[in-house]
Amino acid sequence: MRKILIQFVHPARSRSKINNTLRAAVEGLDGVTINDLYATYPDFLIDVQREQQLCEEHDAIIFQHPLYWYSTPSIMKEWLDLVLEHGWAYGSQASLLKGKLFLQAITAGGDDSTYRKDGYNEFSLRELISPYRATAKLCNMVWLPPFAVLGIHRGLPEEEIKMHGEDYRRMVIGLRDGTLDIEQGRKEDYLNNDLHAIIRRP
Numbered sequence: 001m002r003k004i005l006i007q008f009v010h011p012a013r014s015r016s017k018i019n020n021t022l023r024a025a026v027e028g029l030d031g032v033t034i035n036d037l038y039a040t041y042p043d044f045l046i047d048v049q050r051e052q053q054l055c056e057e058h059d060a061i062i063f064q065h066p067l068y069w070y071s072t073p074s075i076m077k078e079w080l081d082l083v084l085e086h087g088w089a090y091g092s093q094a095s096l097l098k099g100k101l102f103l104q105a106i107t108a109g110g111d112d113s114t115y116r117k118d119g120y121n122e123f124s125l126r127e128l129i130s131p132y133r134a135t136a137k138l139c140n141m142v143w144l145p146p147f148a149v150l151g152i153h154r155g156l157p158e159e160e161i162k163m164h165g166e167d168y169r170r171m172v173i174g175l176r177d178g179t180l181d182i183e184q185g186r187k188e189d190y191l192n193n194d195l196h197a198i199i200r201r202p
């Protein structure tokens with residue numbers, strides 16, 4: 001069984017609909033730790049030792065966040081800058097993140113059709129998050145495509161939001177229990193494209 005660390009990255013939880021729903025769907029699951037970065041470090045003074053220890057204690061790290069300016073809310077960049085130290089995260093002597101899974105769970109206002117070469121935003125989500133993929137590679141982690149909830153600006157029906165919460169829970173449980181096929185998942189644009197195809201029944 002893998003231990004899962006969810007780095008929850010949202011600066012305004014009181015105004016969050018989607019990320020709160022996703023979070024509620026996985027809260028309290030065995031083997032899953034939720035670490036709320038903005039709540040823990042409202043002044044951005046990140047406790048590097050605590051964060052490194054959390055990473056060491058878990059086998060998969062999920063950064064769950066809304067897409068802000070085609071990227072992440074700013075504390076996540078601060079986290080990467082401070083926590084991923086040379087000799088711990090990367091470098092010839094570093095192996096503490098080696099083999100751990102790295103995944104982003106991203107919510108975005110624009111829908112899938114806008115995140116294409118010929119769409120309004122001109123770049124795919126996978127292209128936009130390539131710095132994180134490169135970072136994961138440098139740290140010898142196993143990168144997975146994002147779990148994505150898109151099209152929020154068009155106003156997702158309650159049923160659809162609920163379904164994304166259920167999918168998120170299934171995905172996290174699949175990663176935890178080893179029932180999610182990592183190699184198959186890596187071929188998808190979004191990990192939640194077709195969860196039936198990549199998660200086998202226990």
Ligand SMILES: Cc1cc2nc3c(=O)[nH]c(=O)nc-3n(C[C@H](O)[C@H](O)[C@H](O)COP(=O)(O)O)c2cc1C
Pocket residue numbers: 010015016017018019020065066067068069070071107108109110111152
């Ligand atoms: C500062 C800011 C920047 C944003 N930038 C983007 C963006 O670049 N692309 C996009 O599709 N949506 C963008 N959005 C929309 C958010 O991604 C969307 O509101 C969020 O994912 C909804 O999740 P929530 O209900 O948990 O807040 C932005 C929103 C804010 C507040």
